[in-house]
Structure formats: C-alpha cells, structure tokens
Amino acid sequence: MNSEITKKLIKIIILTLLISYGLDKLVFFGLNKISDNVKTGQAIGKLNHFLELKDNTDFLVFGNSRANRHINVDLFSDNSYNMGIDGVGIAYNSTLINTLQENKEQFILVHIDTKNFFDTTYDGSDIRGLKTKYKRNPIITSALDESGQLSKLQQIYYSMNYNGSAIGIIKNYFKPSYNYKAYNGYDPILVSEDQEDMRDIVLSNFSTDNECTDSHDVNSIALNYLKAIKSFTEKSPNKTFLFVTSPMYNDTCSTDNTKLAKIMLDLGLNYMDFTNLYKDKKDNSLWKDATHMSQKGSEAFSKLLINNIKTSKF
C-alpha cells in the first residue's frame, strides 16, 4: 500500500466519519423536535404524555403490558394514568418512578411479575426503552449511564436513541393514533369471535416451562431496582405505594410467589398477589392468552382491586 493509497483511504474514512457525525446530529435534533410533539403511540408518545402529566395526577400505574391491559385507572380516580408499557420490567419502571416529584401526594401502583424477579437472564435491558430521553432528562440519563445498557457508540451517534422508533414517531407526528387528551393509558384487550378459537387453543396448550423448586435465587439486578423504588418511597412520605401482581391463567408454581411476598415484606413494601385469583374458575372468556386477561377479566379484576385498596390500610 503506497502513500497515495493510504492518503485516499484516510480521506474516505475521515469523510465518512465527519459526514455520518453531522448527519447523525441533524437527524437526532430533527427527531427530537418531532418527538417532543408526539403524544401517542407506545414508541415515545405514551412516555411524553406521562412526563407531561406525571406530577398532576392522583393515581399512577407502572408496569408491563399486563399492567397496561389489566388495570382500569378510571375506576380509581378521574385524574389518573396507566403507564404500563409492553415488554418493560422493573428497571424501566424504577427509573420512571424516580422522575416523580417527591412531595406530591399520589397513589402509586407498581405492577410486578413474580417470574421476573427470579429470572436469571434478566439484565435490566428494558431500561433501554427510555433511551429517547437520554441526554434530555437528567434522571433518565443518569439511570441509563449507571445501567451500562447503552452501547458506547451511543455516546457518538445520538440517533441510536431513536433506534427502531423513528418511523413510529414520524407516523404519530403526522397522524396521531388517538386523542391523547382523552387517553388514560389503559388498553383493555377485546377478544373478537374470530380470536376466541385461537385463544382456546393457546390456553389448552399452555404449560409453564419453569422448573418449580423451593429455592429460587432472586435476580440481583431486579432486586436493586426494587430497592431503588424503596429508597424513593422513603423520600416521598406523601405518596402511597402498592405493588401488585395481577392474575395468571394457570401458574403451577407457588414457591416463587411466596418468596417474593417475603422479600416485599422484608423491604416493608405493600404487596398484593393476585396470581391465582382466577385459577380455579376455568372461564376462558376472562382471558386473551395465558398471561393477559380480556377486557371482561380486566374490568372484574380492576373492581376487585379497588375494593381491596379501599379496605386496606396503607
């Protein structure tokens, strides 16, 4: 390789890096502008909506798709929001809870899934769902930095924060999915007649793969995020916290539930476990699949949950 070739190669590489760096910033700031105005859609709209109203609500629900689909927040308060998001775990929720104003009086319901606390593969990567707010929200930025879940390249190429969500954001910018002002975050699942057969097949084939033993090792990452919520509860005396596990179709292992209840008790956190609420009912109409209830199931569960909350003293 002679010096002429070396020069040309270096030129191509430097040009590529410079242009890509410039393009990246252009796209990043452009998407920031657009995304700030997006209030619909799971990619970013729901998060924006939450960040906008989080300190002006009385009742907030955090959790994954099961929280999103199972808890009708309107039954609890007119001024409420369900921040349940598909596929997220305790890392995502703990970070969002830490963005709340400490002094504001609120009821915070955190939906947790027992299996996630004993899943050895859980690495807290669901926190990446907040990456669109990286370098834009100090609490989220700090949590993402501490998690080590972001690629080192993300420090150079900011547009990676919009990985996988750019198209959704642009779509929701031009055509919002719904009227967000009338949206409370709760998305019940309607099971159509067409889907009933499919649902019945899924439920009849359902079996839990997890080995049920008496000794479950708690995932330390999940536990640390739980402790981060605990710390926040201590700084927020005006807030009431309740942790809830909603029903499952057929949970064949109860030892992990017992262990999680013990952990919650040791941490001094209020916890209600409804995993087996409908276990003996065998009513498929309450379900969409083995982990998600239908609207019928969710409404019934929400009513029962509110009664339990009203009769409990926290």
Added chain:
Amino acid sequence: MLFNSLEYLLFLPIVFIIYWLLKNSYKKQNILLLISSYVFYGWWDYRFLSLIIFSSFLDYFVGQKIEEAIGKKNKKRWLLVSLFSNLGLLGVFKYYNFFADSFASTMSAIGWEVNDLTLNIILPVGISFYTFQTLSYSIDIYRNQIKASRDIVGFFTFVSLFPQLVAGPIERASNLIPQIEKKRNLNITLIKTGLFQIFIGLFRKVAIADNLGIYVDSVYGNYEIHNSSTLLVATVFYAFQIYFDFSGYSDIAIGSAKLFGFNFNRNFNFPYFSRTLTEFWRRWHMSLSFWLRDYLYISLGGNRKGIIITYRNLLLTMLIGGLWHGSSWNFVIWGGIHGLFLSLEKYTFSAFKIKTFNAFGYIYTFIVVLIAWIFFRAPDFHSASTIITEIFSFNYGTLFIGNVNAFVNALLLLSLGILIDLKIFRSGTSLEDYGVRYSAIKLSMIMAVIILMLCLFYSTAENFIYFQF
C-alpha cells in the same frame, strides 16, 4: 467473533494496519493472517481450533502424498484418507446425533426400543465450510487440477482465512492458494469496492434481515395460531431474511478480504431474479452450488450417463446439499424439493426444446423456493406440513401484525433492500464491482447514510443464520 460486533469493528482495522505495515513480506503477512484467523475463530470457542488445525495438517500432508503417489490407485488411496477423515469429523460433530436419533426412531417404529444413543456434542462453527474447502483441495490435486502446497503457513492460512472461515464463501484452492502464495497489493479499486460491499452487507444483515426476523420468529414461534395470510407473509419475509442475512454475511466477508488484497469468488447474484430453479442455483450460495456440481454431481456421472441417471444425480446432489445444511430431515426434504423441481425443469426443457421460461418463470421459481423455505425454517416436519396445509387452505383472514413499529420497519427496509438490488441488477454490474463507480466523497456519503440507517434500524440478532451450518 461476529462481523456485526464491536469486536470486529476494532479487530478489522488493527489487523489491516499491521498487515500493510508488513507489506514487504507476504510470508509475514500470512503469519499475521493465520494468527488473526485463529483469534477470530477462538473468540467463539478456542477448543475447536484443534479441529481446524488437525484438518489443515491432514490435508497439507495428504495433498503432498496424493501428488507424490505413483499410479491412480495409490493416489486414490490417499484421497480416501482425506475423504474419510474430513467426512468422519463432519459425521461425528454434525450428524452423529441425527443418525442415532433416526435409528432409534426406526427401531421404535418396528417395536424395538433402544436406549438413547445421542451424545452431548457441540457443533463447531464453520465445520461444514472448511471441511468442504479442504476436501476440494485434495480432490483437485487428485484430478491434477492444482499442485500440492509446500508452504505450510500459506496452506493453513488458506483453510482458516478469517473472512471466509465460519460461513464461506467456500473458496477453491485454485483461486485462493495462488493469491496467498504471492505478494498482495492494495489499490483504490479494492478499497472502494471492498468498503462499499462491507457497508452494504452490514445494512443487509443488521438492518434488513434482523428486522424481518422479528416478525418471522414471532409467527413461526406460534405457527399453530396463525391464519394463511400471516403464515404466507412470514414465509415471504423469511425468504428475504435468509437472503439478506447470508448474502450480507458474504458481502462483509468478500469486502473484508478485498481490504487485504484478496479476491474471493462471488457467492450471490440476485437469486430471486431467476426465471428457473436452475438459474436460481447459479445465483444462490454459488460457492456451495458450484462445489456440489463439481465434486458431487459430476463425480456421480453428471448428465453423461443417460437421462435417468442424470435425474438420479440431480436428486441425490440436492438431497446431500440439503443434508449439508443441517442434521434434520427438514433439510433433506428442502433439498429434495429443489432436486425434484430441477429434474422436472430439465425434463421440460428437453421435451419442449426450450432454454428457459418466460416472465412467469420468476413467479414459478419464487413459489417453489418459498415452499421449500418452509421446511428450512420450521423446527420439524410436523410444523412445516401444518404451515403448508394452512397456507393452502386459503384461510386469508386478518393479517397478524404484532409489534406495529417492528412490522413497518421490516416492510420499509425490505422495500429499500429490493430497490437497491434492482438498481444494481439493472446496472449490469455486480455488487462486487459496484463501489468503484463512486468518487471518494460520494462513497463516504453513501457509507455515512448507511451508518445512520444502522443507528436508526439496527436490530440485535444473536447470530448469522448460516453459522448453524
């Protein structure tokens, strides 16, 4: 080490710089390439390096013995040593459990229960590729097509050269060894075409294939609950996923090799733009299909022994080609479907005295390939047949979308991938040579846009599909 990993992003430039600092001695460069290749492979599992080293020693030694042997009989004896040893290794690591399991099932079917004979064997990555590469070397020497290598470092480098070590292209000794055993030069054409191909390959794999894979996995993971339209769309997506995954891998391999002054053979030539299945196999995984043609089909007699033997040879070649991909009856069926249709095509061409089909041939070819892909993707025969039955039951209800963002991204990227392919295909230039047309600035802009696309659309798949073979 994966091509789409941060490790490779560091590994490639480091090896590249040291390599060209050693430009005055190609032998030193070969030592560097050999060490780098072993590091590259050992990154996955260093224990299996012993297999590559054993295979390299064996064929280096046997190659010389074949050349030195007097008389066809003696040469054949040494060739058989290579064949049995290489295929023996492949048989143990790749096929033992398959045959043990099939044997047990057959015995069970006739009422004889046998104990579980399967073993806990890990399939070494790339074993099918480097075994075929070393086999072709010995066969070529036996056929007097090449001379045996006397440069041990050069030969070991030929077997393990990192860009092609784990998933090809399966390089012929006649192409690669002469390049290894002489001084290499880097010119601006190689740099431009190499970089262009690496970036296109990354885009194909990381952006297109991996995004398509999200939908395919979600549908094929629960195939029994989906209707015809969903299964059909998932299968079409899979057809493009595997194409962009594997051709993307080959692009990065060929492009990387160019940066070291090597010219690898082309591995893909827009296979879905084929009017016949015969043409498809001249465009799909070309290094394997030409290998099968030259070392299996022709060895069986090719088309020289009458029409019936020709059909038998075609079918047998494709069945073995199917089995090469993996130890499962699904791969055998996949090969069988291709073999059957290749035979039917051969018959049609000779009966009607035509050389190819008209424009409908594109549709016909794609449909046959699509049906065969179902066997390739489905976990077992039962699921494959269920999927085919469902697709042909014409229960075309509402399409399952799943994650809307992921689905839309996949569609958009697929469209972009097809448009890029169409543009290059219609230009009459191969992808391998396409990058040369751009100035440094234009090329940099293209690569910068690809970087941006990767930032926005990368998806984290664990592996390249063909690693499992």
